[in-house]
Amino acid sequence: MVTQLTPKASLYLPRLAELTRVEPLAQKEKVFEFRLSDGKELGHKPGQFVEISLFGIGEAPISISSSPTKKGSFELAIRATGNVTNALHKLDKGATVGIRGPFGNGFPIDKFKNKDVLIVAGGIGLFPLRSLINYIRDNRADFGNLTVLFGCRAPVERLFCNELCTWGEYTDMEFLETVDTCDESWTGNVGVITTLFPKITFDPSNTYAVVVGPPIMYRFVIAECVKKGIPEDQIILSLERRMKCGVGKCGHCQINNVYVCQEGPVFTYAELKKLKEAV
């Protein structure tokens, strides 16, 4: 006979949540604010994700984009790419969705305390990192220098533009951004995200680099971080894998012997180096 555990009936049961606000971010991206119908807080850490359900369509793993310091509701920023995400984009305020989670390990924020944090966001990699940036800003005294680098393909693909502007204005953080290509109307940096590295200075031994972006970006940014002398266990990445269950059962998120939904999605480069097929 199996262990007489009483399983939670709720393992696959989403909680209901109401869509309280929706705003476009870019051509295929919108930010959605939700409130759990049971009145509870989501209770997440930056870097964790939820499984969002549209009943009759399906479920998708989405990072939580708001900081846990924001109370009463949480935000998901979503790019329309397939069944669930396109259907989400058609929702209006007041709609009901299902939420499971939060899942995953999240960023190791306790380790960041009193350290300098260098955040490198490529495209929609900004979505989970925004949670971390806002968390650090809301607990500013706990952390050392904060530097944020953001890169996207073209100016029209910039995300959370108002927030980017304010980040650039704050004096207690440094914010730099770049686009791969543009026309004359863009007066900022042009070039891939690694072209921003020569423009910043940091003490590598006291710095945690947190990098989220498309797989191709990882290769170049990791190399840059290593070259600058950041120890491999202080380079933090978040991985995207196909996920169906979020609870370590369905097998879709497996890299070698690691379940990304359980042991990840956040890993140190020192951990990932040991895995094959990871980056």
Place this chain on the structure above:
Amino acid sequence: MQNKIISKQDLVSFVNNLIKEKAAEEIVGVKASDGKYAFGELANASELCLDYDVTLLPPKKYFLPQKETVLKFKLGAKPSVEPVADAKSIIIIGVHPYDIKAIELCDAVYTSTNPDPNYLLKRNKATIIGVDCLNPNPKAFCPSLGTAIVESGFDLMLTDIGDSYVVAVGTGNGDKLLNKYAKTKAATDSELAQRDNQRRQALGKYKVSLNMPSSEVPGLLEASWDSPVFKEKSETCLSCGSCVMVCPTCVCFDVQDDIALTLDKGERYRQWDACMLVDFAKVATGENFRDDKEKRFRHRMYRKGMYLITRYEKPGCVGCGRCALACLAQIASPAETFNLLKEAS
């Protein structure tokens, strides 16, 4: 462990009693049809076949059905959702030792962390009556993995010794069933010696074996990531997923939603999925993390020979040979690949 003797005739009565008296909501066992064997519901003990080589699908299907509803929901302005997890009490008759080992692995996967309500509910209502495999199929290699004979994981375990069976009593539940529904007597030493002899003879009938102790397989794989064996072996793979679908230690699934024709309600179900299928690891950006058959083939071999063992401390392959029997390309047996890697090492 207590050992009893039940005559073949009394075993027929035992099974018929279980059926007639509804000892469980479902009584299932191994049935033969067209020279193949499959677990199915028993209407009468005469349908039960205890001398078989291997069933098409493993008994895993009773705990992790091919397709299973996990949620029901109502749509509309105020949607609602409820979990679905139901289970009937079930007695499964004729489970081979390797399948018992495989169920122990499934138990570890589905109960060690985040216990799975749907799996556990079914599993906890199941009684397992095993039977020793005395005539293994030509692709099986259980002795190499230590899965040919089991001492636990069953309620009752039968071994054919001619006119009767030795019955090992594994649990109090098994004992109760025997007391209530069967006529047995205590086993003598000579009957137990006969059983051991039967088992020993069966071990000699396996045609496939590993060319190394199974404890060496994880280390061998660890050192073989870049081996050309995976590419050579997988060249003819059809990516059909059959090897996974028949495997008793494959536990992965896909999740989908269905809406009723009335459009006002629906359900979410899970169904078996296979890492040998092309899209298994594909994400929405189009990136596919195991985009060719060599990578998928290697992933399956590592799961069977290394990942599951290191994660759950249980064999990830029990050597039943089902994958090798199902594979049209004749490449799926982990034993073959492990042996080739060993030769090349």
